[in-house]
Amino acid sequence: MGRFIMQTIFALRLFRPDDLEKVMHINKLCLPENYSSLFFMDLYERFPETFVVAEEDGEVVGYVMCRIETPFPGGGLLGIARKGHVISIAVLSSYRRHGVGSALMKKAMQAMIEYDAKECVLEVRASNTAGVSLYRKMGFNVKRTIRGYYADGETASVMAKKLLATPAEI
Ligand SMILES: CC(C)(COP(=O)(O)OP(=O)(O)OC[C@H]1O[C@@H](n2cnc3c(N)ncnc32)[C@H](O)[C@@H]1OP(=O)(O)O)[C@@H](O)C(=O)NCCC(=O)NCCS
Secondary structure, three states, rough: OOOOOOOOOOEEEOOOOOHHHHHEEEEHHHHOOOOOHHHHHHHHHHHHHEEEEEEOOEEEEEEEEEEEEEOOOOHHHHHHOOOOEEEEEEHHHHHHHOOOOHHHHHHHHHHHHHHHEEEEEEEEEEOOOHHHHHHHHOOEEEEEEEEOOOOOOOOOEEEEEEEEOOHHOO
């Protein structure tokens, strides 16, 4: 029997301040790494184009929030390029495996290119099968690991993907 493909319709749009409560709620439900409202709003104000939400059934069901990291002056000459760093991504459990996470990542990476980032980087728990699988499928590779990175002592895998010249190529 063939795999049943559920037809779902979701829409992506940029985060708006009135999404804050819902996004913080999703963050708390889905991840042990939680942040203050000031932290969310600071990233929104500095990098609005890489803070994206997904809506399904008229509700926010997922988000991705990033930071653009600029090397020190002259860093470019040393081969240290501007990077887009995925700080947090989550999709409500009942909306997973519909392509929402991949679509959020793709939209954020397209915006990173507009911010002139050359690489997308992120940390993921080594035990996070869903996260690691999603990133691998999108072309990320593990660059290194950081022992004790998370508050509970778990190791982080640092994963990265080069960003090509135009957003259409993501
Ligand atoms: C990681 C997460 C954002 C993925 O969101 P999603 O909307 O389910 O992702 P997608 O539907 O786009 O999945 C794309 C691919 O990733 C892989 N993948 C996703 N979830 C997976 C799982 N539970 N097990 C194995 N592979 C998985 C699959 O290859 C999948 O493609 P497929 O469905 O065609 O097989 C979601 O699982 C989540 O919110 N997890 C909790 C928060 C979290 O861990 N965030 C990442 C922290 S670094």
